[in-house]
Amino acid sequence: MKNNKLNISGAEALIRSLLEEGVDLLFGYPGGAIMPVYDELYKFSDKINHILTRHEQGATHAAQGYARSSGKVGVAIATSGPGATNLVTGIADAQIDSTPIVCITGQVASHLLGSDAFQETDIIGISTPVTKWNYQITKASEIPDIVSKAFYIASTGRPGPVLIDITKDAQFEFCDYNYKKCNGIRSYLPVPQLQNEQIAEAAKVINSSKKPLIVWGQGVILAEAENEFKEFVENSGIPAVWTILGLSALPTEHPLNMGMVGMHGNYGPNVLTNECDVLIAVGMRFDDRVTGDLNTYAKQAKIVHLEIDPAEISKNVFAHYPILGDCKQSLKKLSNLVNKKSLNSWIGLFDNHMKIEYKSVIEKDLFPSKDGLTMGEVINSINKHSKGDAIIVTDVGQHQMVACRYAKFNSSKSNITSGGLGTMGFALPAAIGAKIGAPHREVVAVIGDGGYQMTIQELGTIFQTKTAVKIVVLNNDYLGMVRQWQQLFFDKRYASTEMVNPDFVKIAEGYSIQASRVSDREDLDNAVKLLIESKDAFFLEVCVEKEDNVFPMIPTGASVSDIRLE
Amino acid sequence: MEEKIQYTISIYSENNVGLLNRVSAIFLKRHVNIMSFSTSQSEIKDVFRFVIVVSVTEIQIKKLVQQIEKQVDVIKAFYHTDKETIFLESALYKVKSSSLFEERQIQNIIKDSHANIVTVSPKFFVIEKTGFRKDTEKLREDLSKYGLLQFVRSGRISVTKAPMGISQILNNFKNQNKKNE
Numbered sequence: 001m002k003n004n005k006l007n008i009s010g011a012e013a014l015i016r017s018l019l020e021e022g023v024d025l026l027f028g029y030p031g032g033a034i035m036p037v038y039d040e041l042y043k044f045s046d047k048i049n050h051i052l053t054r055h056e057q058g059a060t061h062a063a064q065g066y067a068r069s070s071g072k073v074g075v076a077i078a079t080s081g082p083g084a085t086n087l088v089t090g091i092a093d094a095q096i097d098s099t100p101i102v103c104i105t106g107q108v109a110s111h112l113l114g115s116d117a118f119q120e121t122d123i124i125g126i127s128t129p130v131t132k133w134n135y136q137i138t139k140a141s142e143i144p145d146i147v148s149k150a151f152y153i154a155s156t157g158r159p160g161p162v163l164i165d166i167t168k169d170a171q172f173e174f175c176d177y178n179y180k181k182c183n184g185i186r187s188y189l190p191v192p193q194l195q196n197e198q199i200a201e202a203a204k205v206i207n208s209s210k211k212p213l214i215v216w217g218q219g220v221i222l223a224e225a226e227n228e229f230k231e232f233v234e235n236s237g238i239p240a241v242w243t244i245l246g247l248s249a250l251p252t253e254h255p256l257n258m259g260m261v262g263m264h265g266n267y268g269p270n271v272l273t274n275e276c277d278v279l280i281a282v283g284m285r286f287d288d289r290v291t292g293d294l295n296t297y298a299k300q301a302k303i304v305h306l307e308i309d310p311a312e313i314s315k316n317v318f319a320h321y322p323i324l325g326d327c328k329q330s331l332k333k334l335s336n337l338v339n340k341k342s343l344n345s346w347i348g349l350f351d352n353h354m355k356i357e358y359k360s361v362i363e364k365d366l367f368p369s370k371d372g373l374t375m376g377e378v379i380n381s382i383n384k385h386s387k388g389d390a391i392i393v394t395d396v397g398q399h400q401m402v403a404c405r406y407a408k409f410n411s412s413k414s415n416i417t418s419g420g421l422g423t424m425g426f427a428l429p430a431a432i433g434a435k436i437g438a439p440h441r442e443v444v445a446v447i448g449d450g451g452y453q454m455t456i457q458e459l460g461t462i463f464q465t466k467t468a469v470k471i472v473v474l475n476n477d478y479l480g481m482v483r484q485w486q487q488l489f490f491d492k493r494y495a496s497t498e499m500v501n502p503d504f505v506k507i508a509e510g511y512s513i514q515a516s517r518v519s520d521r522e523d524l525d526n527a528v529k530l531l532i533e534s535k536d537a538f539f540l541e542v543c544v545e546k547e548d549n550v551f552p553m554i555p556t557g558a559s560v561s562d563i564r565l566e
Numbered sequence: 567m568e569e570k571i572q573y574t575i576s577i578y579s580e581n582n583v584g585l586l587n588r589v590s591a592i593f594l595k596r597h598v599n600i601m602s603f604s605t606s607q608s609e610i611k612d613v614f615r616f617v618i619v620v621s622v623t624e625i626q627i628k629k630l631v632q633q634i635e636k637q638v639d640v641i642k643a644f645y646h647t648d649k650e651t652i653f654l655e656s657a658l659y660k661v662k663s664s665s666l667f668e669e670r671q672i673q674n675i676i677k678d679s680h681a682n683i684v685t686v687s688p689k690f691f692v693i694e695k696t697g698f699r700k701d702t703e704k705l706r707e708d709l710s711k712y713g714l715l716q717f718v719r720s721g722r723i724s725v726t727k728a729p730m731g732i733s734q735i736l737n738n739f740k741n742q743n744k745k746n747e
Binding site: 124128129132133135136153183184187188309311313314315 | 579580582583584587588591594595628629632633635636638639640641736739740742743
């Protein structure tokens with residue numbers, strides 16, 4: 001495609017710019033102020049596909065799912081006013097979970113800006129605190145450079161969402177189009193220069209440690225450093241634990257993968273965080289759900305922090321040995337400097353804790369003796385039939401914690417969930433994006449009955465696009481996580497957490513999606529088997545025990561070592 | 567609790583619409599009140615400079631500056647204590663002309679304060695005073711007895727004793743780009 005052309009409309013310049021960035025797919029919803037762009041999308045429909053979601057929030061979550069499963073930049077597009085404000089939740093989610101997306105919004109014509117025109121809203125002002133960068137275009141000639149800059153910013157360094165707001169007159173206006181790919185911005189250093197001294201010093205302290213612990217996060221996945229990370233773990237022989245967004249970067253069955261940290265993480269990883277002597281944090285940001293009470297978090301340990309974003313160094317936990325830079329590079333260098341350790345007794349402690357957790361929690365979750373179905377056994381059945389090869393997309397709440405605790409993953413970019421923002425309604429649209437971003441992979445959305453109904457309209461998108469997403473709703477007729485907190489911390493006053501739910505099977509069938517419901521253990525395995533084997537989209541509702549709780553649990557404000565098993 | 571002290575934040579940035587909002591949002595998100603704020607052209611063509619004064623702890627100021635510097639359009643951000651900077655503020659005082667003639671004391675106040683008379687008209691005159699907060703504040707107190715029609719004080723402007731090295735950062739970028747080409 002020619003990267004320059006005389007006298008074309010701003011809208012056409014936008015589509016050509018997107019094509020230059022390798023975009024062949026947008027998620028979006030049309031409306032008045034973005035119509036010139038949609039008109040061009042119609043003309044370019046052989047080159048660029050548009051997926052009509054049923055709500056703009058769905059477009060951003062789908063773009064996120066697409067970005068997380070494919071590693072590419074997701075694109076969402078909407079009109080001005082309510083179209084733009086509906087994007088905001090997805091943008092905020094992408095910001096806190098460092099997901100590269102570019103959002104394009106239409107805006108009222110420039111002469112109307114500030115006049116409270118129909119569907120005018122200050123989306124630049126609104127999105128500023130939740131975007132990595134944003135920009136309002138009022139002249140067609142700005143479009144190529146700004147699009148190029150937007151993709152560069154969204155995808156480099158620590159990725160994040162970028163929003164471009166384009167006034168309607170700029171979409172109509174004619175300009176001479178000339179596309180140049182952005183390869184640098186003078187005020188923006190995406191990747192800090194590696195400092196070999198930092199790596200050498202960290203290697204020294206790691207080599208002298210007796211009880212080192214690696215905690216890895218999504219940074220490993222975003223840097224595409226899975227191989228370098230695995231090599232580092234294996235070269236050093238150090239046990240490794242993960243944050244919820246780091247999950248799947250190292251296969252579940254890897255012998256040094258010791259499980260999850262954080263509020264509903266595994267027993268050993270949490271307790272032993274407060275016993276390690278060196279804590280090596282890789283691409284993670286010490287979220288409060290990971291650390292619990294900061295005053296009692298790993299105080300005995302020297303902290304090594306591999307991080308791309310300088311603002312994360314010592315933000316929550318003081319880093320004695322920061323290693324700034326891209327962890328793909330720093331891990332490689334560090335691997336060469338660390339000695340293989342024999343840490344049998346230290347690793348033995350993880351095994352001991354796992355035995356305790358298995359007996360008091362895991363066994364009951366996965367192989368229950370009571371009548372009611374548990375969320376854990378559903379995940380276990382998905383593991384069995386997907387053989388650990390599926391992408392599992394989760395929403396927010398109990399089902400999310402259970403899925404992340406028990407899902408098995410063989411390969412990276414397989415766990416897609418709303419981590420930092422905790423956005424209910426994320427999973428269904430994100431699963432659509434994930435499936436389109438990785439069409440050859442099985443995508444299973446595991447969702448609670450509450451979150452499902454926040455974006456249930458996206459069943460329409462599945463219906464229309466025939467995207468083969470598998471949907472599992474774990475229905476306990478409660479907003480389960482809030483109910484659990486009410487039970488434990490509010491004397492069982494279940495304020496507004498009980499849900500009277502519709503017939504989910506009928507709703508799915510209304511969209512011509514195959515659907516089934518299970519409430520007995522003897523039917524579960526076969527139902528999951530049919531779900532996974534289906535070539536098309538499939539909906540499965542599992543009626544689980546109403547008042548099950550997720551354990552282990554670190555109560556808010558408690559120390560990670562005070563994790564409760566019941 | 568760590569002690570809160572006054573810090574001056576200096577930001578070198580691109581001059582883009584919306585950056586002011588982006589910078590102020592960082593303070594808003596952390597519930598930090600801005601005591602003084604001013605922006606201007608810097609010593610480098612096309613580079614803007616913000617000077618912001620806040621009263622926070624050292625841990626807070628470090629994190630604030632890290633977050634500011636993280637913004638794409640920010641070239642570099644610094645923080646300094648008062649001792650590390652040369653700073654001042656300007657103030658304008660509008661007084662009724664009649665009081666200048668009727669109240670002899672007012673002439674002494676102006677003389678003693680080393681303030682400048684900016685404008686004199688039949689109805690009012692305007693005095694300008696530049697200096698530390700306590701100096702402009704003292705003049706405000708002294709004049710208020712005679713009826714101040716208007717008073718306004720600018721945000722703090724400051725330069726640092728240490729060099730900032732912004733040209734170096736921009737040159738490095740230029741050289742890097744040349745290498746890439």
